Amino acid sequence: MENKDSLSNIENLIYNGKDIGDGIVSSIYERAEKIYKEVVTNDTNNNNIESKLDNILTSKLFGYPIMILLLGIIFFITIQGANIPSEILSNLFFKIEDKLTYLFLNIFNAPDWIHGFFILGIYRTLAWVVSVMLPPMAIFFPLFTLLEDLGYLPRIAFNLDNAFRKSGTQGKQALTMSMGFGCNAAGIISTRIIDSPRERLIAIITNNFVPCNGRFPILIAISMIFLGVLSDNFSSLISTISVIIIILLGIIVTLLVSKLLSSTILKGVPSSFALELPPYRKPQIGKILIRSLLDRTLFVLSRAILIAAPAGGITWLVANITIGDATLLSILAGFLDPFGSLLGMDGMILLGFILGLPANEIVLPLIIMGYMSEGAMIEYENLSSLRTLLVDNGWTIITALNVMIFSLLHFPCGTTLLTIKKETKKWRWVVFTFLLTTCIAVGVTFITNLIYNLIF
Amino acid sequence: MGLTNQSSGISLIRKKFNIEDNNKIVLALAGNPNTGKSTLFNHLTGLNQHTGNWPGKTVDNAQGFFTHNDKEYLIVDLPGIYSLLAKSKDEELARDFICFGSPEVTIVITDATCLERNLNLAIQVLEITNKVIICLNLMDEAERKGIKIDIKKLEKNLGVPVIPIIAREGIGVNKLLNAINDMVEEKIKLNPLRLKYDEFIEKTIKNIEKKLDNILDENFNKRWIALRLIDSDKSILKSINTILSNE
Amino acid sequence: MKNLTGLDKLPVGMTGKIKYMTESSNNRRRLLDLGLTQNSIIRNERLSPSGNPIAYNIRGAIMALRVEDTKNIIIELIN
Structure with missing residues (x-):
């Protein structure tokens, strides 16, 4: 058969009438309706409760406050609940470390640098990452999965669609943002639910403005250290509120950047929007626990560990190799220092963010390791020892605030950047996202620092 | 299989x-x-x-x-x-x-x-x-x-x-x-629903199906392809082309 | 004269019957595929907090649609 001919033959057969298309769809639906009426009997009024629930969850008065409240409750439980297991874990890890140190130095007679590289570098970073990250993740993920399984996420998209429409995109971006709380790479993959390529690209570029699970520990720890201390009794509450404010800031930046993009380089009118609000379903608590623990928590944790281990070792080396009188780390940090102080931070913090490119989880551990004079991380006893260390290194309230803001807005982690490449198929968007987020982070922290210095 | x-x-x-x-x-x-x-x-x-x-x-x-x-x-x-x-x-x-x-x-x-x-x-x-x-x-x-x-x-x-x-x-x-x-195992007797459209659509389908007989072999569901064609569905051509050019 | 109006004007809790669509292009098909065909029954379930989008009951499913898309769908009010 001559393919070219046959194909153009077929092409000639295409009918160009709108009515006939409508007729086809209508016929199918009419039959569906007929069958439905024949086989389904429905004693309705049973879904009244659901309908009433939706009336509240998406109401003019309560729609937005409930969203924020639910988010707040999740973070409060996470922050409050993670404290004790974190301490237990870190105590355990450092007891093991003592044993390991004894083993290395006294039994194997290992040289100091081997002990330093493996124990003070790799092991301590790992211990930090696990004890600080595991408990909040093990609490946060099941709670978030619970909301997801209930069917609340589409309601968030329903509530927020108008704001996104005004930014030239659509409410499904709110769904992809929600996924970003777990992991930005996962959030970016989930943008495939957005049909319009333009709106999808915007959702990809802005997904990083929701703090992922790797960045929560730094937000939570710093808000506890610098804001939670304002009151002994309400420290969890205060730090919850500050994390919520940071998240709201992230949402505002998302909307502004979406608006900016859709009125400049990604111009276009919002596409049509149709979002199904599925019925609420009874979540299966047992399955949620297992699934979110195994699938999400362990996945994210193992990734963090894989990256934290070498990064910890390398940082220890950088902190202990000396050129002249100074260590390599202090030279690098010193080089970045003037720029850092313009942003209300310092060189070590910026270096932490840069070295933390492979995974945001290790940013805070790296900064801490950098501050320690011997070039290894402190034992994570409790938050107040951490506070002392940070304050001794010149941290003030504006440093804390800007570290949180910078963490929220700065360049995506390596995995996320690779995911952007995979999803957009173009390095151009990776570079663009990297530059855009970095510029915004620098710009915002510069301004907050300027304002702070003018006032105080 | x-x-x-x-x-x-x-x-x-x-x-x-x-x-x-x-x-x-x-x-x-x-x-x-x-x-x-x-x-x-x-x-x-x-x-x-x-x-x-x-x-x-x-x-x-x-x-x-x-x-x-x-x-x-x-x-x-x-x-x-x-x-x-x-x-x-x-x-x-x-x-x-x-x-x-x-x-x-x-x-x-x-x-x-x-x-x-x-x-x-x-x-x-x-x-x-x-x-x-x-x-x-x-x-x-x-x-x-x-x-x-x-x-x-x-x-x-x-x-x-x-x-x-x-x-x-x-x-x-x-x-x-x-x-x-x-x-x-082909143990089930099937009698699948085939929708009948209105007279005009059915007549058009028949016409196109006849023409398709000269172009496509029996591996294709011609009624359905005809239906897609009169629905001015251009993407179907791309798919058929992929298959034809590899036969 | 029958009570014809845009779907976006259908009040909350009220039901209408779709008469025709003035929408063209791909959007039209998308809405048809969701079941918004001629003579189908549609009910305004609830508004979003800002009033746009609006959630409709279409053939047993709740779908949120924007005013921009629904104003081109002409319905007849049913009491």
Whole structure:
């Protein structure tokens, strides 16, 4: 058969009438309706409760406050609940470390640098990452999965669609943002639910403005250290509120950047929007626990560990190799220092963010390791020892605030950047996202620092 | 199996879905978004794709394997779609696989609490292929809402097996597996619903079908392709071209 | 004269019957595929907090649609 001919033959057969298309769809639906009426009997009024629930969850008065409240409750439980297991874990890890140190130095007679590289570098970073990250993740993920399984996420998209429409995109971006709380790479993959390529690209570029699970520990720890201390009794509450404010800031930046993009380089009118609000379903608590623990928590944790281990070792080396009188780390940090102080931070913090490119989880551990004079991380006893260390290194309230803001807005982690490449198929968007987020982070922290210095 | 391996065009479509292993029986899993496709898929394959209660959760087409009654199966989890009339990438993908990937059985999973809208897709799939099993999922939710479905009547209307299941608890899955087995062994008498359109559309279909007879061989469902053509669906040409140029 | 109006004007809790669509292009098909065909029954379930989008009951499913898309769908009010 001559393919070219046959194909153009077929092409000639295409009918160009709108009515006939409508007729086809209508016929199918009419039959569906007929069958439905024949086989389904429905004693309705049973879904009244659901309908009433939706009336509240998406109401003019309560729609937005409930969203924020639910988010707040999740973070409060996470922050409050993670404290004790974190301490237990870190105590355990450092007891093991003592044993390991004894083993290395006294039994194997290992040289100091081997002990330093493996124990003070790799092991301590790992211990930090696990004890600080595991408990909040093990609490946060099941709670978030619970909301997801209930069917609340589409309601968030329903509530927020108008704001996104005004930014030239659509409410499904709110769904992809929600996924970003777990992991930005996962959030970016989930943008495939957005049909319009333009709106999808915007959702990809802005997904990083929701703090992922790797960045929560730094937000939570710093808000506890610098804001939670304002009151002994309400420290969890205060730090919850500050994390919520940071998240709201992230949402505002998302909307502004979406608006900016859709009125400049990604111009276009919002596409049509149709979002199904599925019925609420009874979540299966047992399955949620297992699934979110195994699938999400362990996945994210193992990734963090894989990256934290070498990064910890390398940082220890950088902190202990000396050129002249100074260590390599202090030279690098010193080089970045003037720029850092313009942003209300310092060189070590910026270096932490840069070295933390492979995974945001290790940013805070790296900064801490950098501050320690011997070039290894402190034992994570409790938050107040951490506070002392940070304050001794010149941290003030504006440093804390800007570290949180910078963490929220700065360049995506390596995995996320690779995911952007995979999803957009173009390095151009990776570079663009990297530059855009970095510029915004620098710009915002510069301004907050300027304002702070003018006032105080 | 048999016919499906002969046409290299079909294997090309299969290759697009990364199906290289032609010794397994290929199943397609289609359905509206958020009807529990992934839940059923996980249950059948033992894989652990995360599911969630929002439309569009499964964005990648996943595939998995399982064995039942000494038969090895490969099942493709297609993206959730409302229609096969191919105005979006997902719809095109699902349509191409069901139509040209020649799955041995296409399982259409439907939400028992929202059957009317779900039947739209089921009827469309029935226009493409005979070998269809309809799964009525979320039967527990339907019961909770006071929705009763006459399975026998539905089966008679659609002319293919209808299996009520509760995918997340695995209830009814064995029945489904047996139905798949019976369908593969051609033990089930099928009388699939073929929609009759109005006179004008039917006449146009007949005309085009006749012309298609000269162009396409018997591996193609010409009535359906004709229907797509009069619906001015240009993407179907691209798919046919892919297949023709590889024959 | 029958009570014809845009779908976006259908009050909350009220039901209408779709008469025709003035929408063209791909959007039209998308809406049709969701079941908004001629003579189908549609009910305004609820508004979002800002009043746009609006959630409709279409053939047993709740779908949120924007005013921009629904104003081109002409319905007849049913009491």
